[in-house]
Amino acid sequence: MAAPRAPLHLVTPVWNRGTRGTRGLSRAVAPEGSQKKGRSLLQFLADRFYDVQALREYLLRKQVLKVHQKNRPFTYIRERFGPHAAGAYFILKQGGAVKFQGKEWIRSDARGHFSLDFLKFQAVPVEAVDASGCAINYQGLDSVLALKELQSLWLQRCPHVDDWCLGRLHPLANSLQELSLAGCPRISERGLASLHHLQNLRRLDISDLPAVSNPGLTRILVEEMLPSCQVLGADWAQGLPSGPEEQSRDTASPLPA
């Protein structure tokens, strides 16, 4: 996995470019008569088109970097306290909640502070992770995948969890029993296809996924793919036209989503 990430750092980012040589050009083009004092803000911005564009690109890049910063690995904690503590710290830092085996849920408060008592637990595995609403992404999943005995993972409404992330969950196949993906805007049926590795899964929540094209059919196909799993999702009849060719599907009875 080191190979694909290393070249990224060698490429210089183009986002921090300043003004380009054509700024002088736009000034030359502007007629001399428009030097009046009441020049509007719009005219001001239009004259500096490339500057404004560079600024917008910079702001966009800053947002992306913010998410990257949130998903950085905590290698020191991992080396010192072990992968479970590092994963717990990562989740708590993002604003989620963690449950160690035999202990209570640990949450960070409204200000983002949390107690560091869990660092004293010696090799107690993390049992459940609640990362609802967190800005966890593909890189950040490194910390979660290190939790080898994770049983329950909630990724509800995570804005950066997408199909690529779902393809990464297979190392947790032995232990993961509950997975919730409700409300994630970037997950589609293509990512759900890669969940078939998780054969120990007992509960899967795929309700309210806006990017899935056909929720009812997808839910049926996922149920077919994971026979011993209870799938909470869209109602199977959703999106289907009613007609005589429909068969009764009473054994695949849907539970209320």
Add this chain to the structure above:
Amino acid sequence: MLRRALQPGLSRGVLGRGLGTHRGRSTLGKVEGSGGYRGSWVAPVSSYVTFRTRDPTHDGKTVGRLGEGDQNGKVSEIKKKIQSVLPRGAWNPLRDTSYLPPEHSDVVIVGGGVIGLSVAYWLKRLEKPQGAIRVLVVERDHTYSQASTALSVGGIRQQFSVPENIQLSLFSVEFLRNINEYLAVVDDPPLDIQFNPSGYLLLASEKGAAVMESNVKVQRQEGAKVCLMSPEQLRNKFPWINTEGVALASYGMEHEGWFDPWCLLQGLRRKVQSMGVLFCHGEVTRFVSSSSHTETTSGEEVTLRRIHEVHAQEEMYLSRCPVCGPGPPSPPPLVPAGEDGPQPGVPACGMCPRDQCGRGLVWPDRRAGWCREGAPWHPAGHPAPCGAEEKGPGLETPFVIDASGAYFRREGLGNNYLGGCSPTEEEEPDPGNLEVDHDFFQDKVWPPLAQRVPAFETLKVRSAWAGYYDYNTFDQNGVVGPHPLVVNMYFATGFSGHGLQQAPAVGRAVAEMVLDGHFRTINLSPFLFNRFYLGEKVQEHNII
């Protein structure tokens, strides 16, 4: 006396040109001073400056010469102005030609498919300083109706046998995953390449099992996530498969799957246009080059060429370079060996769309794909309405490649599948037309697939199409890097069916070669053109 003073300067000029030549860049200006050893009596010519502009017609000759004294400077300025007004110059006051592609550019990329656009993107991204080079992409069909990119099945995998191929594919996956960071354009919507992370499943018979094991070892060393499965495990995981004749299977768990190549192409196009790459709608017909003779270390005479002009013919009647009149749509063969045709001893460079002399090295192969409807699907436990049908492969179906060479993958949710097979070299159809041969499906594609997946016995063909492979007949691997005899020409071709999945990484490698003179991130020296001379095959075994 004057002649003696001038000659050392002139010879240095020739050497300077050679250096610039080998690096493949056009120098914008070069300042040389003559040495101070001549003493003060040659003060009038003690220093002179040679300019070399981008004007290709004057390559190698000094365009302006400034000596001591103002008069020489004025003369050279006037000379330059006169040259720019003359027909080949940059300034044309009589009509507005701004809509035409530029007369001069630093890099001309022949072909605007995914590889060409990827090279353009990385050139613009890696250039220092920004905006330093002008890149022109020449593409003959902007609808991409016959382009391999648009007609590709769109798979990406790391299950190759050559380590460089695996590294290329790994970087390309990382590029696709972060495509909205690489190819973001302000105010344009983000790209959705519709990636299916379902993985590839390669099946091997008894005799291919040992090769597959060693390949998987190499793949794991490079960082690919591949696992080996026995027939027993295969049956557990994919109950719809018939494991008769399968000894071993390798399954890619991560970073493998398929995506929408058209989206990648349009995303690249949009981004390179925003970066300032210029496009030319035309077909490259001819190169005009100059040659220089040198000797190798063993005393052999070698002719080096340098391309100065690229002539392209547009389809409209506006032909800027009337080399040949509006001709037939089929492309004439291109061999960058100057105007006197291919030289004996030099193999065809690989750009010949047809056999140049009966035996091209890289030529387009036709591959066909079929989109089929599978068996009607029913939920477990319910009787099928008409006859007992087997359950078709479901949502978890990977891209399955059978030992016989036939392959298929799932397409969408409606129980549709996409499959095909590559014809062997003997039964290769004529690359001139892209008509689909339906008998080929009946005889060569369907039987192995129906044997592998019993549910496919009841398939119906919905549609079919054919596309080209840039097939390298030597060793089925790409040709990347400079031409050994044409000093400013670079290749990126011959990928034999996996050009799309290696395009982002190959583009970066070629850009590094053009800008720096060597590969920086992924070392593709095994793929250089020299291997054809030396006879060193870099054989890729896992070609579909």
